[in-house]
Amino acid sequence: MKSFTYEKADSLTAAVTDVSPTTRFIAGGTNLLDLMKLQVETPAKLVDISRLPLGDIEEMEGAGLRIGALVPNSDLAADPRVIARYEVLSRALLAGASGQLRNKATTGGNLLQRTRCYYFYDPSTACNKRAPGSGCSAMAGFNRILAILGTSDHCIATHPGDMPVAMRALDATIVTLKPDGDKRRISIHDFYRLPGDTPDVETVLERGELITHVELPAPPEGARQLYRKVRDRASYAFALVSVAGVVTMADGKIASAALAFGGLGPMPWRDEAVEAALVGQVPSDAVFGAAADALLKEAKGFGSNDFKIPLTRRTLIACLRDLTGAK
Amino acid sequence: MKFTINGQSYDADPDVRTSVLDLLREHVGLTGSKKGCDHGQCGACTVLINGRRVNSCLTLAVMHQDDEITTIEGLGTPEDLHPMQAAFVAHDGYQCGYCTPGQICSAVGMLDEAKKGWASHVSDDLTTSDLSNEEISERMSGNICRCAAYSNIVDAIRDVAGADA
Numbered sequence: 166m167k168s169f170t171y172e173k174a175d176s177l178t179a180a181v182t183d184v185s186p187t188t189r190f191i192a193g194g195t196n197l198l199d200l201m202k203l204q205v206e207t208p209a210k211l212v213d214i215s216r217l218p219l220g221d222i223e224e225m226e227g228a229g230l231r232i233g234a235l236v237p238n239s240d241l242a243a244d245p246r247v248i249a250r251y252e253v254l255s256r257a258l259l260a261g262a263s264g265q266l267r268n269k270a271t272t273g274g275n276l277l278q279r280t281r282c283y284y285f286y287d288p289s290t291a292c293n294k295r296a297p298g299s300g301c302s303a304m305a306g307f308n309r310i311l312a313i314l315g316t317s318d319h320c321i322a323t324h325p326g327d328m329p330v331a332m333r334a335l336d337a338t339i340v341t342l343k344p345d346g347d348k349r350r351i352s353i354h355d356f357y358r359l360p361g362d363t364p365d366v367e368t369v370l371e372r373g374e375l376i377t378h379v380e381l382p383a384p385p386e387g388a389r390q391l392y393r394k395v396r397d398r399a400s401y402a403f404a405l406v407s408v409a410g411v412v413t414m415a416d417g418k419i420a421s422a423a424l425a426f427g428g429l430g431p432m433p434w435r436d437e438a439v440e441a442a443l444v445g446q447v448p449s450d451a452v453f454g455a456a457a458d459a460l461l462k463e464a465k466g467f468g469s470n471d472f473k474i475p476l477t478r479r480t481l482i483a484c485l486r487d488l489t490g491a492k
Numbered sequence: 493m494k495f496t497i498n499g500q501s502y503d504a505d506p507d508v509r510t511s512v513l514d515l516l517r518e519h520v521g522l523t524g525s526k527k528g529c530d531h532g533q534c535g536a537c538t539v540l541i542n543g544r545r546v547n548s549c550l551t552l553a554v555m556h557q558d559d560e561i562t563t564i565e566g567l568g569t570p571e572d573l574h575p576m577q578a579a580f581v582a583h584d585g586y587q588c589g590y591c592t593p594g595q596i597c598s599a600v601g602m603l604d605e606a607k608k609g610w611a612s613h614v615s616d617d618l619t620t621s622d623l624s625n626e627e628i629s630e631r632m633s634g635n636i637c638r639c640a641a642y643s644n645i646v647d648a649i650r651d652v653a654g655a656d657a
Binding site for chain 1: 507508509511530531532535538544545546547550551552554555598601602605608609610611612613615618619629630631632633634635
């Protein structure tokens with residue numbers, strides 16, 4: 166690990182004063198330190214935000230919840246309000262990582278988790294995300310776990326998270342504090358960026374901008390919620406495909422559908438066309454198949470991840486059967 | 493820097509890059525916590541920080557000067573074993589023993605989580621935390637045993653969980 170200077174922030178204002186590109190915030194550190202050991206990340210300075218007062222979950226007006234950026238994954242998953250109103254979020258959190266990691270990993274950090282692309286982690290290989298302009302070793306390499314949607318000629322990495330997938334289905338808002346003292350509210354739908362020709366830039370966050378909270382609006386009344394994760398082993402593995410679903414029914418028809426996907430793209434994926442294919446329809450495998458067609462219209466495999474295309478179709482259809490009560 | 497480990501105060505001056513695991517093993521001489529992968533994948537380094545199980549390889553010592561760190565050495569002694577240590581001996585929950593300190597610290601933290609009512613990925617109902625074998629396996633998935641003593645590890649943990657209930 167390269168050496169760095171360490172500073173413990175004693176206030177929010179103090180935490181956001183440094184806008185140097187080589188400064189990183191550290192809280193749980195479970196991903197950042199891993200990357201620093203491999204010298205994929207080589208920050209000159211760490212600002213320790215772990216003791217800032219961002220560890221609470223509060224009620225918002227209108228039955229929403231405001232989650233502090235430092236709430237650990239374990240605590241968020243176990244919160245009775247999250248379990249009662251946002252089961253999809255609790256399920257997604259519990260499907261991720263291990264007990265030890267969930268105890269340390271935070272809400273804000275989880276949103277910013279880096280890809281687990283093997284080549285991103287291996288500085289001896291080409292990777293446009295790690296070393297812009299160096300190329301992509303993954304496209305013609307081992308890409309079993311990598312993306313089929315939203316890729317570019319420069320990068321096929323997947324976002325590895327589970328929690329952010331549920332948050333995307335729940336229309337979360339990310340609240341930040343900027344170095345100039347301004348607060349910003351960013352819809353999770355606008356938070357992540359497609360790789361394009363700058364795969365090293367993953368979010369719309371500016372230098373020095375700190376995530377302080379995540380806000381969840383009240384879920385739709387009477388919604389069925391589900392998180393299904395398909396992976397290479399039953400526990401402690403990243404998703405090949407995951408689905409977060411929030412669906413309501415009325416008069417035997419699908420009244421609303423929010424579906425987000427993990428393991429498929431460079432960000433937690435959501436596509437309005439999928440939901441448009443479902444809303445107003447009487448549930449059937451034909452309707453679910455049309456939703457899968459919409460999702461996978463532009464899907465592109467790179468060899469060893471080709472299987473994700475049929476796997477996604479089958480997983481989505483199975484989830485929609487559960488969410489709508491269709492047989 | 494001052495650290496509180498197993499209820500005792502220690503002075504140490506580790507480099508800023510030092511993990512809690514390296515602090516324990518290299519600076520304080522507590523070698524019970526083991527370094528397996530050093531990347532949070534194997535669980536051999538599991539300790540309790542303020543009572544919660546974490547991977548000590550994936551957190552910096554400098555960040556834990558105000559915390560209570562508990563290692564396998566702090567749970568029990570050869571003369572006075574912690575119930576989880578005794579259960580691992582009784583059920584032969586190991587072969588080579590390298591993962592055992594991490595398994596035991598993790599199991600102690602895990603039972604505390606279950607006592608708080610925390611559910612897991614395999615819980616049908618997220619408001620309950622009954623510990624079936626399947627539940628124990630899921631909750632312990634962050635601890636790898638390359639000798640595959642898993643069935644005896646689960647037996648040992650279930651034994652202590654039952655005694656707790």
